Amino acid sequence: MSAAGVALMLGGAGILLAAAPAQAAEVSFKTECVPPAISGMPPVQGTTKVQITAPAEAKVGDEVEVVWKTVEAASKNPDVLDLEKDTVKPTGVIKVGGAVTATLAMEGPRQNPPIPKNSPMVLPDMKGTLKLEKAGEITLTPDKYTINVSKPMSTDTKCSPKETVAVGATIKVTDGGGGATTSGGSTSGSSTTGSSGSTTAGGSTSSSGGGGGGGGGGRTDFPGKEVSVQFACQSPGPATITSKVTIDAKKNGGSYDLTVKTAKGVMNSPAPLPAGALKPSMAVKLGGADSGTVKVEGPGNPAPLEQGKPVDLPDMKGTYKPGATGTSTLSPGTxxxxxxxxxxxxxxPCQVKGSVQASLELDTSEQPGGAAGGGDAAGGTTSGGTASGGGLADTGAEDDGALRALALVAGTVILLGGAVFTFTPWTRLRR
Incomplete structure (x- = not known):
């Protein structure tokens, strides 16, 4: 979401007002839909037809609901796989123009009738809410959208306009006022990260900074603080993972033994997986006086995972050997x-998306062969973590979000939203 114009308020924050009857206009535009990279498929070309509904008039201070109805998606469900009921969830963006310039994130429920093979994609309506804080004429123009299908695995097909799109609706805002604020919705990516390293969402900011300072005075244990991190994953992983992360340190001579924990959270196992099959690691990022990264690693899952049962990521461990003298920070990395x-x-691999706060500050003393200026895994060694620890938080796409892309399907080629996927047979999973 952009940093000016309107406030996106999803999830019932405030009372929706409309000072004039709602209007609905249908626009169509040439669209390119890009399947996940794992598919190896070229982009799909088609035409999207959208109907935007919004009040014709409103006043400064009103919160108005905007509805995106997909009359026709750019492509059909191909002749390969029937999509089950309530497995399709759309998200999208509306460009706000005229008196203000901003973007409005839209979200629909995971709700659809069964969609047979070779039939039109049926998408539920998407909704978003604008808080109007400036008088004038505001235009609403549909833009890019994403179709997520949760079964038999989570996949995203990303669609974007390939021509100038006509305005879908216009709101006349009366009784002029001051500026506007932005606030985040309930979907991933609905907040923005500013140049100061703070995250803006819901009209508030969270400034970045270190935590758990220490390193001297005879102390040996240095607990870090819990920080929020959003990861952007490559295929076949989920698009994003949002989790709390904590980095703790224990002084060991001139070095520090690190333990990295993800927040407690529920994730359903995407498939039956044998013990030891799923293993996490992270490149802890160094800052302040020191630089480089330290690799920490966790063991594989200690017991077989049942499909649909909660999964926790184990603690990740490694050793940090300082490469500089001064105050060094440790932050979650890839x-x-x-x-x-x-x-x-x-x-x-799941890269950190946007800025992230440091979890830990340490007063360090340079050690021979330490981390300063090093590359990946510089200044540290890794060791297996304990079997206990935090769980991977959900992706913002309900309980069937995170890592469902690992639901490897039995020797089947699956075509979802115009993309073909080939996965490991179930027989290998069972082994």
Missing amino acids: LTITVNLGGSPIVI
Whole structure:
């Protein structure tokens, strides 16, 4: 969401007002839909037809509901797989123009009738709410949208206009006022990160900074503070993972033994997985006086995972050898999830998206061969973590979000939203 114009208020924050009857206008535009990279499929070309509904008039201070109805998606459900009931969830963006310039995030429920093969995609309506804080004429123009299908695995098909799109609706805002604020919705990516490193959402800011300072005075244990992190994952992983992360340190001579924990949270296992199949690691980012990264690693899951049952990520451990003298910070970095079923492992890197606060500050003393200026895994070694620890938080796409892309399907080629996916047979999963 952009940093000016209107406030997006999803999830019932405030009372929706409309000072004039709602209007609805249908627009169509050429669209390119891009399947996940794992599919190897070229983009799909088609036409999207959208109907935007919004009040014709409103006053400064009103909160108005905007509805996006997809009359026709850019492509059909291909002749490969029937989509089950309530497995399709759309999200999208509306460009706000005229008196203000902003973007409005839209979200629909995971709700649809069964969609047979070779039939039109049926998408539920998406909704968003604008808080109007400036007088004038405001235009609403549909823009890019994403179709998520949760079964038999979570996949995203991303669609964007390939021509100038006509305005879908216009709101005349009367009784002029001051500026406007922005606030985040309930979907991933609905907040913005400013240049100061703070995260803006719901009209408030969370400033970045270190935590758990220490390193001297005879102390040996240095607990970090819990910080929020959003990860952007490569295919076949989920688009994003949002989790709380804590970095703790224990002084060991001139070095520090690190323990990284993800927040407690529920994630359903995407498939039956044998013990030891799923293993996390992270590149902890160094800042302040020091630089580089320290790799920490967790063990595989200690027991077999049942499909649909909660999964926790184990603690990740490693050793940090300081490469500089001064105050050094430790922050969450790239999270990597590896699934090994015997053969070539599936490696899913998840990069930190936007700014993130430091979890820990340490008063460090330079050690020979330390981390300053080093690259990945500089200044540290890794060791297996304990089997206990935090769970991977959900992705913002309900309980069937995070890592459902690992639901490897039985020797089947699946076509979802115009994309083909080939996965490991169930027999390998069972091994």
